Amino acid sequence: MNDITTDRTGLTVRGGLPADANSAFSAWVDSAALKQWMCYNDDAGWDFILDVREGGQFRIDMSHEGRTIAHTGVYTTIRRPERLAFTWVSKFTNDEQSQVTIDFSDTTTGSEILLSHTHLPEEFVEAHANGWSEFIDELRAWLSR
Numbered sequence: 001m002n003d004i005t006t007d008r009t010g011l012t013v014r015g016g017l018p019a020d021a022n023s024a025f026s027a028w029v030d031s032a033a034l035k036q037w038m039c040y041n042d043d044a045g046w047d048f049i050l051d052v053r054e055g056g057q058f059r060i061d062m063s064h065e066g067r068t069i070a071h072t073g074v075y076t077t078i079r080r081p082e083r084l085a086f087t088w089v090s091k092f093t094n095d096e097q098s099q100v101t102i103d104f105s106d107t108t109t110g111s112e113i114l115l116s117h118t119h120l121p122e123e124f125v126e127a128h129a130n131g132w133s134e135f136i137d138e139l140r141a142w143l144s145r
Helices: 021-029 031-038 122-144
Strands: 003-006 011-017 047-050 057-064 067-079 083-088 098-107 110-118
Touching: 003 122, 011 122, 021 031, 021 083, 021 098, 021 110, 021 122, 031 047, 031 122, 067 098, 110 122
Parallel strands: none
Antiparallel strands: 003 011, 011 110, 047 057, 057 067, 067 083, 083 098, 098 110
């Protein structure tokens, strides 16, 4: 279960994970791992290109119901295992740049993840909140294996 909060142009999703912060961080920066947990419905047509370094670019092509949606961005902060931040652009940001920041912290039972997504168009805040929460649920299940 995740705690989700939203405002007019942003969101936060907070949840516990069954692995330490370093393992959780690694799941976001390794393309093979990312594909395993992020493509929980159907990985056919999903493609991940990651240049994981500050200033490096990424592209994630998400396919769903016969449509492929490109999500692109630039890594702005890479501070293992505490913080990963990147810009996020897709048709669901009206092709405008938004900002995602993910903080990881160790706990006695694994780690906590706090994902913030800001500078979103108001009409897409709820959809992004639900999408990120689903991804964190899938990451939690994947890390439990």
